[in-house]
Amino acid sequence: MTAHDEWEQNSDDPLGLRNLETIDPGHDGWADIESALLAHQDSKQASKRSWQRAGGWFAVAASLLLVFGISMRNIENPATNNPALASDTNVGASNFVAQETDNIGALIGLSQNMENQVKQLRQGTSSMPAESAIYIAELEDLIAQVDNELSFTPDSIDLWGQRVNLLLDLAQIYQQQWQIDYGRMAAL
Amino acid sequence: MMGSGFDIHLDEVTLAGAKRGDMRACEKIYRSYHGPAYSLAVRICKCRELARDVTQEAFITAFKRVPQFRGESPFWGWLRRVVINHAISSLRKQPRYDAVELEDNMAHTIGDQDGLGRAMDLSQALEQLSDEDRLVVWLHDVEGYKHREIAQMVGKTESYSKTRLNRARARLRTLITSNDERGTLILNGGTARNALA
Numbered sequence: 001m002t003a004h005d006e007w008e009q010n011s012d013d014p015l016g017l018r019n020l021e022t023i024d025p026g027h028d029g030w031a032d033i034e035s036a037l038l039a040h041q042d043s044k045q046a047s048k049r050s051w052q053r054a055g056g057w058f059a060v061a062a063s064l065l066l067v068f069g070i071s072m073r074n075i076e077n078p079a080t081n082n083p084a085l086a087s088d089t090n091v092g093a094s095n096f097v098a099q100e101t102d103n104i105g106a107l108i109g110l111s112q113n114m115e116n117q118v119k120q121l122r123q124g125t126s127s128m129p130a131e132s133a134i135y136i137a138e139l140e141d142l143i144a145q146v147d148n149e150l151s152f153t154p155d156s157i158d159l160w161g162q163r164v165n166l167l168l169d170l171a172q173i174y175q176q177q178w179q180i181d182y183g184r185m186a187a188l
Numbered sequence: 189m190m191g192s193g194f195d196i197h198l199d200e201v202t203l204a205g206a207k208r209g210d211m212r213a214c215e216k217i218y219r220s221y222h223g224p225a226y227s228l229a230v231r232i233c234k235c236r237e238l239a240r241d242v243t244q245e246a247f248i249t250a251f252k253r254v255p256q257f258r259g260e261s262p263f264w265g266w267l268r269r270v271v272i273n274h275a276i277s278s279l280r281k282q283p284r285y286d287a288v289e290l291e292d293n294m295a296h297t298i299g300d301q302d303g304l305g306r307a308m309d310l311s312q313a314l315e316q317l318s319d320e321d322r323l324v325v326w327l328h329d330v331e332g333y334k335h336r337e338i339a340q341m342v343g344k345t346e347s348y349s350k351t352r353l354n355r356a357r358a359r360l361r362t363l364i365t366s367n368d369e370r371g372t373l374i375l376n377g378g379t380a381r382n383a384l385a
Contacts, residue, residue, distance in 0.1 A: 013329040015360055020311055020330075022193045022227035023236075029244050030218050034211055036248050041209065104343055108280050115281065147281075148249055151273040154280070155343030 107160035114167035121174035125181065132173055139170045193224040194331075198263040207255045214251050221264065222247075225271045231326050232275040234315050238282070239275075246274040272327070276341060279319050313363035317356055324349055325356035 128136070146163045153159060198217065205213025225246060229239035250270045257266055314322060323342070327333045328349070333341075335349040342349075 012332070015310065015329065015357060015364075017310065017314070017326065017329045020314075022223055023230045025222055025226040025240070025243070027240065029222070029240070029247075030215055032244060033218060033247050033251070034215070036244075037209075037211070037214065037251055040248075040252065112281065147277065148252075151246070151249055151270065151277050152253075154273055154277050154341065 104155055104157050104160060107157065107164055110164050111160060111167060114164060114171060118167055118171050118174065121171060121178060125174050125177050127181075128177055132177060136170065136173055139166055139173075142166050143170075193227065194221070194264050194268045195262070196220055196224070196264055203254075203257075203259075203263060206251065207257070217251075217267075218247055221267055225267070228268065228271055228331075229275050231314070231330075232272065232323055233279060234319070234322065238278060242274045242278050243271065245278075246271040249274065268331070272331075272341060276323065279323070309364050310360070313360050316363055317359055321352050321356035321359065324352040325360070328353050 143163060143166045146159055146166065150156065150159050150163070198220065202213045202216050206217055222243070226239060226243045229242040229246070230236055233239045233242060246267075250267055253270070257263065314326075317325070320342075324338055327338050327341070328335070335346045335353075338349040339346045
């Protein structure tokens with residue numbers, strides 16, 4: 001690193017980016033935020049009850065998927081999850097960080113792919129039975145909750161794992177409906 | 189207003205009101221910080237449409253979470269972090285090609301630049317950077333975050349942040365120089381055309 005590079009590295013704002021003006025929003029989103037907050041307050045109790053009634057089995061399934069995902073990760077690379085083993089096998093801290101980063105990167109990539117797949121399946125689905133629609137709404141709520149958590153802990157591997165699992169469930173519902181639709185078309 | 193513009197003091201009464209779920213207090217907070225939050229989101233996401241969604245979601249999250257805010261740091265710093273986290277999260281979720289589709293064309297034609305000077309060039313150059321480079325250079329140079337903090341936000345190492353910063357600054361410098369050259373050429377061409385007319 002040259003002296004100039006070093007100076008620039010330590011300099012706060014060598015290009016004068018702070019002189020750029022703030023960008024005017026040109027819109028007022030308060031009404032939407034207010035209604036979302038009021039709806040949140042109202043639905044808090046209702047969703048709690050419906051979640052307890054209908055979502056018990058789903059929580060178990062999601063947990064199992066999560067545990068399965070974590071177990072697979074542990075099997076694939078036991079050293080990264082066992083510090084003692086890591087030191088025995090000379091796996092350093094930097095390798096641990098790199099491995100975690102790789103895992104998160106892979107999950108983010110998978111999440112993006114699943115998001116695309118769900119989008120395509122949604123577009124290709126003509127109609128949906130009420131029961132499935134409710135289930136989809138539940139899943140989308142859960143994905144929103146995970147997204148909310150992710151905004152606070154963006155590098156949580158467990159949260160990205162949960163997001164992928166939820167998207168997988170969502171894709172499965174659309175896939176099943178698509179197969180039903182396709183079967184009907186074929187019968188005609 | 190220049191730079192981040194986020195460092196606005198919030199009075200205790202309004203904060204307490206927001207913690208109780210008082211909508212008037214929430215609205216006051218929204219009105220105070222909406223501009224800086226949106227501006228920051230645009231700088232990170234580049235796309236105005238996406239930035240609008242990010243800002244909305246960030247405020248909703250912040251108002252839901254504000255009862256948990258302990259006041260150990262200034263409120264604006266906490267809110268700014270919520271916006272940044274939402275923006276990063278949103279960039280991560282965005283498939284690459286969708287980001288291109290959604291991209292709100294903020295770029296202006298070279299002719300529009302005439303007379304607007306270096307600031308416009310820098311703004312455009314910033315948009316030419318990759319998401320990662322733009323994020324790091326903005327968080328470091330404008331928002332004043334340390335490499336350690338940036339690394340934590342993006343889930344990478346400090347050296348990653350330093351490398352990205354160096355790369356982003358070098359690229360920006362190249363883009364600004366090339367823009368200046370193109371601007372001069374076009375300006376000269378325009379003068380020549382005017383003379384002919």
